[in-house]
Amino acid sequence: MSGAHWAMIGLLALGAAAIRVAGLVAGGRIRSSRHAWMLEDLPGLIVVSLVASSLIGQPLPTWLAAGVALVIAVVTNHVIATMAAGVLAFAGLTWLGL
Amino acid sequence: MRGMTHGMLRGAVSILPLAFGAALYGFAFGLLAAQVGFPWWGVGLMSASVHAGSSQIVAVEQLAATGTVLGAVLAGVALNLRYVGIVASLADVLDGLPLRVRLIAIHITGDENWALTMAERAKSPDVGAAFLMGSGLVMISVWTASTALGAVIGAVLPDLERFGLGFAFTAAFIAMARGLWRGRSRALPWAVAAGATIAAISLGAPRAYGIVAGALCGLVAISLMRRTRAAAP
Numbered sequence: 001m002s003g004a005h006w007a008m009i010g011l012l013a014l015g016a017a018a019i020r021v022a023g024l025v026a027g028g029r030i031r032s033s034r035h036a037w038m039l040e041d042l043p044g045l046i047v048v049s050l051v052a053s054s055l056i057g058q059p060l061p062t063w064l065a066a067g068v069a070l071v072i073a074v075v076t077n078h079v080i081a082t083m084a085a086g087v088l089a090f091a092g093l094t095w096l097g098l
Numbered sequence: 099m100r101g102m103t104h105g106m107l108r109g110a111v112s113i114l115p116l117a118f119g120a121a122l123y124g125f126a127f128g129l130l131a132a133q134v135g136f137p138w139w140g141v142g143l144m145s146a147s148v149h150a151g152s153s154q155i156v157a158v159e160q161l162a163a164t165g166t167v168l169g170a171v172l173a174g175v176a177l178n179l180r181y182v183g184i185v186a187s188l189a190d191v192l193d194g195l196p197l198r199v200r201l202i203a204i205h206i207t208g209d210e211n212w213a214l215t216m217a218e219r220a221k222s223p224d225v226g227a228a229f230l231m232g233s234g235l236v237m238i239s240v241w242t243a244s245t246a247l248g249a250v251i252g253a254v255l256p257d258l259e260r261f262g263l264g265f266a267f268t269a270a271f272i273a274m275a276r277g278l279w280r281g282r283s284r285a286l287p288w289a290v291a292a293g294a295t296i297a298a299i300s301l302g303a304p305r306a307y308g309i310v311a312g313a314l315c316g317l318v319a320i321s322l323m324r325r326t327r328a329a330a331p
């Protein structure tokens with residue numbers, strides 16, 4: 001492994017750790033401030049943004065399968081059931097060539 | 099102590115389906131990294147010490163494309179900015195733990211085990227640091243092993259998207275969002291977050307920046323709603 005490879009691993013690990021520690025410090029500060037409400041709302045907003053980023057630019061079957069997954073999620077509130085139903089819907093819709 | 103072990107075990111078992119999906123991506127990443135000159139143990143070392151899939155993938159791609167270490171690292175680190183918010187949101191979960199345990203907990207925190215912990219915690223408040231760490235240990239172990247194995251085997255994997263693997267993660271995050279739903283008052287901020295993410299990515303922003311922009315716009319929307327409510331007679 002060359003020096004460049006070592007440098008990349010070291011710097012990337014340092015950067016990732018710095019970001020996580022920044023989050024730890026920020027969390028502690030926010031928690032004891034008048035903005036503590038952010039900590040309750042942040043998870044939902046990040047997860048919704050993750051979902052939106054996965055769907056943007058995707059073809060119709062992916063959006064339809066996401067709709068199926070959403071219905072199952074609302075009804076069951078269960079991660080595995082939603083994954084299974086979503087993947088089945090995705091596979092079915094893709095197989096049908098929609 | 100017994101409660102801690104039970105919580106960790108519960109987290110470890112609950113994350114297994116997502117860990118399986120991550121392992122397949124891990125194989126693919128290991129293959130890519132091996133082609134750029136990383137030995138299998140170097141790939142494993144990177145996965146264990148960085149533990150950020152998208153960052154690693156982008157950094158290795160950039161290194162292959164440009165050959166410059168600093169540019170590759172900056173691109174990889176920038177992709178990880180959402181972790182400021184992710185880790186900050188763990189303040190309550192990690193409260194009261196010794197610093198060294200908190201540092202370990204945030205290192206083994208990834209998108210999947212964080213979101214699953216928060217979604218399960220919304221259903222049952224006894225879910226906390228033990229669940230996060232149990233699920234996190236499984237994820238970092240699986241990620242490290244699968245990426246190193248991918249570099250060793252070097253086999254060409256089938257097109258993972260064709261089997262709906264990418265969508266399995268999307269479906270899982272949809273279920274986790276359902277678990278984090280806190281009533282109709284959050285419909286507008288969630289729509290703002292999703293809309294801002296889509297707008298940012300449509301305008302050419304990388305996916306990771308779109309997520310940060312979406313979450314920030316959602317926070318601004320909630321802040322404005324709170325001010326409006328406070329100002330109402």
